[in-house]
Amino acid sequence: MKKVGLALLGAGTIGSGVLKVLKENGEMIKNREGLEIEVRRILVRDKNKKRNIPVDPDLLTDKPEEIFLDESIDVIAEFMGGEMPAFQYIRDALRQGKSVITANKEVIAKHWDELEDEARKSGAGLYFEASVAGGIPIIKSVRRSLQANNILKFMGIINGTTNFILTRMSEEGRDFADVLAEAQRLGYAEPDPTADVEGYDARYKLSILSTICFRNRVAVDNIYCEGITKISADDIEYARQLGFGIKLLAIAKKQNGKIEARVHPTFIPLSHPLYAVRDSYNAIYIEGDMVGNLMFYGRGAGDLPTASALVSDIVTACQNEGAHHRTRLDEEAVAFEKDWKDEYYLRLVVSDKPGVLAEIAGILGRHNVSLDSVMQKLRGNDKATLIFITHEAHEDWINGALTEMRSHPSVISVESVIRVER
Amino acid sequence: MKKVGLALLGAGTIGSGVLKVLKENGEMIKNREGLEIEVRRILVRDKNKKRNIPVDPDLLTDKPEEIFLDESIDVIAEFMGGEMPAFQYIRDALRQGKSVITANKEVIAKHWDELEDEARKSGAGLYFEASVAGGIPIIKSVRRSLQANNILKFMGIINGTTNFILTRMSEEGRDFADVLAEAQRLGYAEPDPTADVEGYDARYKLSILSTICFRNRVAVDNIYCEGITKISADDIEYARQLGFGIKLLAIAKKQNGKIEARVHPTFIPLSHPLYAVRDSYNAIYIEGDMVGNLMFYGRGAGDLPTASALVSDIVTACQNEGAHHRTRLDEEAVAFEKDWKDEYYLRLVVSDKPGVLAEIAGILGRHNVSLDSVMQKLRGNDKATLIFITHEAHEDWINGALTEMRSHPSVISVESVIRVER
Numbered sequence: 001m002k003k004v005g006l007a008l009l010g011a012g013t014i015g016s017g018v019l020k021v022l023k024e025n026g027e028m029i030k031n032r033e034g035l036e037i038e039v040r041r042i043l044v045r046d047k048n049k050k051r052n053i054p055v056d057p058d059l060l061t062d063k064p065e066e067i068f069l070d071e072s073i074d075v076i077a078e079f080m081g082g083e084m085p086a087f088q089y090i091r092d093a094l095r096q097g098k099s100v101i102t103a104n105k106e107v108i109a110k111h112w113d114e115l116e117d118e119a120r121k122s123g124a125g126l127y128f129e130a131s132v133a134g135g136i137p138i139i140k141s142v143r144r145s146l147q148a149n150n151i152l153k154f155m156g157i158i159n160g161t162t163n164f165i166l167t168r169m170s171e172e173g174r175d176f177a178d179v180l181a182e183a184q185r186l187g188y189a190e191p192d193p194t195a196d197v198e199g200y201d202a203r204y205k206l207s208i209l210s211t212i213c214f215r216n217r218v219a220v221d222n223i224y225c226e227g228i229t230k231i232s233a234d235d236i237e238y239a240r241q242l243g244f245g246i247k248l249l250a251i252a253k254k255q256n257g258k259i260e261a262r263v264h265p266t267f268i269p270l271s272h273p274l275y276a277v278r279d280s281y282n283a284i285y286i287e288g289d290m291v292g293n294l295m296f297y298g299r300g301a302g303d304l305p306t307a308s309a310l311v312s313d314i315v316t317a318c319q320n321e322g323a324h325h326r327t328r329l330d331e332e333a334v335a336f337e338k339d340w341k342d343e344y345y346l347r348l349v350v351s352d353k354p355g356v357l358a359e360i361a362g363i364l365g366r367h368n369v370s371l372d373s374v375m376q377k378l379r380g381n382d383k384a385t386l387i388f389i390t391h392e393a394h395e396d397w398i399n400g401a402l403t404e405m406r407s408h409p410s411v412i413s414v415e416s417v418i419r420v421e422r
Numbered sequence: 423m424k425k426v427g428l429a430l431l432g433a434g435t436i437g438s439g440v441l442k443v444l445k446e447n448g449e450m451i452k453n454r455e456g457l458e459i460e461v462r463r464i465l466v467r468d469k470n471k472k473r474n475i476p477v478d479p480d481l482l483t484d485k486p487e488e489i490f491l492d493e494s495i496d497v498i499a500e501f502m503g504g505e506m507p508a509f510q511y512i513r514d515a516l517r518q519g520k521s522v523i524t525a526n527k528e529v530i531a532k533h534w535d536e537l538e539d540e541a542r543k544s545g546a547g548l549y550f551e552a553s554v555a556g557g558i559p560i561i562k563s564v565r566r567s568l569q570a571n572n573i574l575k576f577m578g579i580i581n582g583t584t585n586f587i588l589t590r591m592s593e594e595g596r597d598f599a600d601v602l603a604e605a606q607r608l609g610y611a612e613p614d615p616t617a618d619v620e621g622y623d624a625r626y627k628l629s630i631l632s633t634i635c636f637r638n639r640v641a642v643d644n645i646y647c648e649g650i651t652k653i654s655a656d657d658i659e660y661a662r663q664l665g666f667g668i669k670l671l672a673i674a675k676k677q678n679g680k681i682e683a684r685v686h687p688t689f690i691p692l693s694h695p696l697y698a699v700r701d702s703y704n705a706i707y708i709e710g711d712m713v714g715n716l717m718f719y720g721r722g723a724g725d726l727p728t729a730s731a732l733v734s735d736i737v738t739a740c741q742n743e744g745a746h747h748r749t750r751l752d753e754e755a756v757a758f759e760k761d762w763k764d765e766y767y768l769r770l771v772v773s774d775k776p777g778v779l780a781e782i783a784g785i786l787g788r789h790n791v792s793l794d795s796v797m798q799k800l801r802g803n804d805k806a807t808l809i810f811i812t813h814e815a816h817e818d819w820i821n822g823a824l825t826e827m828r829s830h831p832s833v834i835s836v837e838s839v840i841r842v843e844r
Contacts, residue, residue, distance in 0.1 A: 021570050021712050032637060032750050033569055129567070135713035137567030144566070145551070145559030147455055148443045148733035215454060273719060276698035283717075290443050291557035291730035295705075297695060297717035308713035311570035323745075328454050 002034060004318045005072045007041040007098075009089055011060070014079040014103060014310070015042070016053050017303030021311045023054070033315050041067045043089075064089050068096045075317050077310050079103040079130070087111050094118040094126065099317040099324070101310055103130035105204040109220055112211065116326070125324035127313035132205045133158050133282045135305030136298040137312070142212050142286075143327055149288030151213040153253040155266075155421060158205045160280035160300045161189045161196040162228050162248040166236075166265075167278045170245060175233050188280060198227035199248065199263040206250035209284070210261050214254050215330040222336050224262035231265050235347065235416050238387050239267055242373060244345075244420070245275045251421065258337035267345050267389075267420040343372065343420035344390045344398055348405065349412040352384040356410045360386060363408065367401035369393045383412060389420060424456060426740045427494045429463040429520075431511055433482070436501040436525060436732070437464065438475050439725030443733045445476070455737050463489045465511075486511050490518045497739055499732050501525040501552070509533050516540040516548065521739040521746070523732055525552035527626040531642055534633065538748070547746035549735035554627045555580050555704045557727030558720040559734070564634050564708070565749055571710030573635040575675040577688075577843060580627045582702035582722045583611045583618035584650050584670040588658075588687075589700045592667060597655050610702060620649035621670065621685040628672035631706070632683050636676050637752040644758050646684035653687050657769065657838050660809050661689055664795060666767075666842070667697045673843065680759035689767050689811075689842040765794065765842035766812045766820055770827065771834040774806040778832045782808060785830065789823035791815040805834060811842060 008015050022029075022037055030036050039059065044051075047060045064085075067073055076093045078100060080086045087107045090100050095118055102108065108115070108128045119126040129139045133156070142151070157163050161183065168179040180197070183189035195201045203225045210218040228248050239246050244267040252261040268275055273295050277283040282300030287293050299305035317324070350356045357376060364371065375387040390398070398417070405411050430437050444451075444459055452458050461481065466473075469482045486507075489495055498515045500522060502508045509529045512522050517540055524530065530537070530550045541548040551561045555578070564573065579585050583605060590601040602619065605611035617623045625647045632640040650670050661668050666689040674683040690697055695717050699705040704722030709715050721727035739746070772778045779798060786793065797809040812820070820839070827833050 017712075025570055025572060025712065028572060029569060031752065034750075136716060137563050140567050141559050141563060144738065145562050145734050146730070147451060147737045148447055148730045150447060150450060271698075271700070273695075273698050276693075276695050278693070288730065290439075290447065290726045290733075292721045292724070292727055293719075294558060294721075295717070295719035297715075297719065299714045299716075302714070304712045305714055308568070308570045308710065311712075312567050315569045316566065328456070330453065 001030065001036055002318065003036045003038060005040040005074045006037050006314060007043065007067045007070070007073045007076045008039060009043045009076060009078040009086070010080040011042050011044045011051060011053055013303045014306050017307030018077060018310055019053055019055060020304065021307045029315065033319070035315060035318050037314060040072055041070060043067055064092065068092050068098065073098060075099045075101065075314055077101045077314060079306070079310065083107055083110060090115055091118055094122055094124045097122040097124050099125035101127050101313040101317060103128070103306055103310060105131040105208060109204040109207040112208070113217065119324070120326065123322070123324070125317040125320060127317055128208070129313050130306050130309035132209050133284060134298070134300040134302065135308045136282060136284065136296045136300065137309070138209065138284050138296050139212055141296060143325065146288050146291065149290045152255065152287045152289055154209070154213060154284055154286035155274060156206070156209065156250045156282070156284040157247055157274060157277050158250050158282050158284065158300060159196055159202040159248060160282055161193065163277065163282070164188050164280040166228065166231070166246055166248065169231070169233060170236050173233055173237065176229060176231060197229055199225045202248065202250045202263045206252060206261055206263055210252035210259065212327060213252065213286070214259055214334065215328065216259060216334045217329060218252070218259060218261050222261060224264065226264040228265050230416070232416070235418065238347065238375070239345070240270070242375070242389060243270055244268060245270055246418065247274060249421065254334065258335050260337040260340045265418055267418055269422055272422070339394055339396060341392045341394050343392055345416065345418045345420055346388045346390070346414070347416040348386045348414050349379070350384055350386055351410045351412065352378060352382045353410060356384070357386060359408065359410065360405060363404045364388070364390065364401050367397045367404070369397050369401055423452065423458055424740065425458045425460060427462040427496045428459055428736060429465065429489045429492070429495045429498045430461060431465045431498060431500040431508070432502040433464050433466045433473060433475055435725045436728050439729030440499060440732055441475055441477060442726065443729045451737065455741070457737060457740050459736060462494055463492060465489055486514065490514050490520065495520060497521045497523065497736055499523045499736060501728070501732065505529055505532060512537055513540055516544055516546045519544040519546050521547035523735040523739060524550050525728055525732060526550070527553040527623070527630060531626040531629040534630070535639065541746070542748065545744070545746070547739040547742060549739055550630070551735050552728050552731035554631050555706060556720070556722040556724065557730045558704060558706065558718045558722065559731070560631065560706050560718050561634055563718060565747065568710050568713065571712045574677070574709045574711055576631070576635060576706055576708035577696060578628070578631065578672045578706040579669055579696060579699050579704050580672050580706065580722060581618055581621070581624040581670060582704055583615065585699065585704070586610050586702040588650065588653070588668055588670065591653070591655060592658050595655055595659070598651060598653055619651055621647045624670065624672045624685045628674060628683055628685055632674035632681065634749060635674065635708070636681055636756065637750065638681060638756045639751060640674070640681060640683050644683060646686065648686040650687050652838070654838070657840065660769065660797070661767070662692070664797070664811060665692055666690060667692055668840065669696060671843065676756065680757050682759040682762045687840055689840055691844055694844070761816055761818060763814045763816055765814055767838065767840045767842055768810045768812070768836070769838040770808045770836050771801065772806055772808055773832045773834065774800060774804045775832060778806070779808060781830065781832065782827060785826045786810070786812065786823050789819045789826070791819050791823055
């Protein structure tokens with residue numbers, strides 16, 4: 001029986017989850033995996049704070065070096081969150097030859113190359129399944145089950161908070177601000193919800209996952225990012241009438257030798273498997289050139305789903321000792337596509353006069369944008385709402401058309417511009 | 423660079439898929455995985471048959487021992503299908519210390535213990551991701567990503583043919599025989615469709631997957647099996663009115679220390695993620711005690727999705743050489759639950775007389791079966807259709823009630839009895 005000394009960096013919600021998994025299923029892991037995992041140290045900021053975790057207080061320490069230099073520690077699990085000091089701790093631990101398991105999306109998105117380098121040098125393992133989509137084993141699946149595939153594309157719902165908000169808006173016809181306030185009351189959204197609702201959280205995860213999929217570093221700076229704060233109940237209702245739902249998607253594609261990566265609200269058909277992903281669930285819909293389309297669905301956050309991924313990585317790290325799996329990036333760097341093509345949903349308020357629809361459609365046509373469908377609704381007060389779904393168009397074609405529309409005398413306002421994927 | 427000698431047993435559709443993957447993505451696999459896979463022999467029944475595969479005819483052989491005794495062969499991929507002679511070939515190859523990758527659900531369902539034994543003795547690897555759900559990496563995910571979980575339950579759409587048929591019936595209001603004939607014309611169903619439509623194919627896969635999930639041998643004989651031949655367009659329409667869809671599910675649960683495993687048509691809510699799995703797609707919805715619900719979705723068959731899984735296993739087998747992963751079954755054997763509980767959908771044709779509904783509901787009540795919902799439809803000719811969704815009830819309660827109903831003077835026929843899962 002292999003015995004493994006584990007140290008935890010952090011003793012909050014996720015830490016309690018890891019302790020619970022080891023307490024309840026440790027015996028099962030021992031029998032099935034031949035591995036006895038023993039928690040030997042826990043790093044905390046304040047040793048004297050009262051805690052609800054069922055753990056010997058003697059294990060607590062506030063000195064990271066006590067952990068990194070402790071010979072009885074083989075593996076370190078980090079889930080403090082934030083870039084600093086987590087990055088330094090992970091680096092120091094790897095330098096000491098300790099394998100590191102982390103749930104830290106920000107550190108991995110920003111520093112993976114450097115950390116992977118340290119790991120190679122010391123022979124330690126570096127695993128971060130929990131950093132993307134919580135309990136869903138997407139990273140290991142891409143690395144260890146899709147080796148035969150050139151990944152062409154994926155679209156992911158990888159932020160549970162925004163998916164919860166959009167689901168409530170969609171199913172109850174409510175507005176963004178209203179649902180956000182409820183989500184905050186329920187603890188599904190942070191008091192400062194910026195990182196979630198502006199897409200920054202999803203962008204870190206997209207950076208990691210697209211790097212793994214395309215074997216090319218996709219830095220956060222190369223990812224376009226737009227949040228869901230401007231989505232209205234009206235847009236969701238019009239979407240439904242047109243056969244679509246609205247989701248915040250993290251999208252990455254590799255085509256014509258270029259990578260494009262972006263986070264933004266997206267129309268997807270009601271029949272798309274991603275549309276059925278409700279509430280705070282996450283899912284990644286991924287296309288390989290050989291396997292076709294796959295989808296991975298599950299809990300993207302929460303103490304126990306995250307702990308499930310962390311403990312799985314701990315087991316993997318111990319079983320791979322001496323032969324840790326390394327993800328090789330391709331030698332040839334791939335360029336980034338900035339001028340991507342998409343279909344668009346456009347919603348305008350215009351003066352209700354004869355010929356306006358033809359004039360607006362004419363503007364789109366002059367900018368090479370052709371139309372898939374058009375809807376016109378009277379609003380009263382001599383106003384009308386025009387709704388278009390375009391065929392595929394370049395960003396700059398759309399932007400050119402929008403600029404011209406905004407200065408057209410009959411256009412009162414351009415209310416919404418939302419991309420469409422199928 | 424590690425060079426690996428591969429032999430293929432079979433040169434049909436799947437074999438062509440494997441050759442295509444290696445031809446198109448072999449260079450990528452070499453660069454990313456550090457592994458050069460070379461096809462060195464291909465076992466065929468008739469060496470002189472004309473073939474459409476792009477391969478040196480000198481590689482073809484009709485003598486299996488030429489492969490098993492060939493020192494230049496490290497790994498053998500089998501996809502001949504059928505129990506014999508595939509089982510003997512796999513066993514012989516393992517005895518010679520060759521790792522075996524197989525897509526053969528029947529052989530693994532029936533002979534895994536013996537083959538695993540041979541593999542352990544010779545130190546060879548035995549991998550069979552492609553035997554369940556084609557391109558979906560469900561076996562590796564359960565084995566290598568869910569180690570921290572006690573798997574409580576899963577429900578799978580693991581037969582593409584029947585899912586295609588049920589999807590067409592559901593979306594086009596057509597009858598079983600009609601859609602089956604179309605599926606046969608299109609090549610989605612075999613000329614003899616028995617193995618698919620009676621659930622036998624799904625039962626082999628369920629046997630393998632439940633054994634892996636519960637770490638207890640779930641033999642085919644322990645699995646209840648019922649096909650989709652009796653599902654009518656009427657049932658599908660009534661299901662929709664009640665908020666359900668009908669899918670052929672492979673279900674396995676472990677509760678109160680017992681395992682239950684069964685394949686049968688099932689009502690699931692329209693909002694369930696499995697309902698969105700359309701056409702020939704497969705999906706497995708699985709619940710772990712820590713990770714909660716996960717779903718894995720993708721192509722369950724086809725040359726390239728199957729080849730994707732086979733080649734992934736080939737890479738894994740080569741990288742794990744000397745330390746092949748073995749799935750340990752639990753030492754304590756678990757009993758099988760035969761008297762499971764379920765909710766039920768019942769459809770009866772009765773005489774349209776006052777009091778009939780109350781009498782039938784009374785029969786159900788006397789057998790402890792309580793009702794979730796009731797629907798009554800007039801049919802003309804003094805007949806009415808009664809539809810019930812029951813609360814959870816034991817099989818024998820339902821059977822008792824059905825026996826009594828069938829002999830009730832007002833009951834003309836019991837048309838349908840379909841289980842409900844949520």
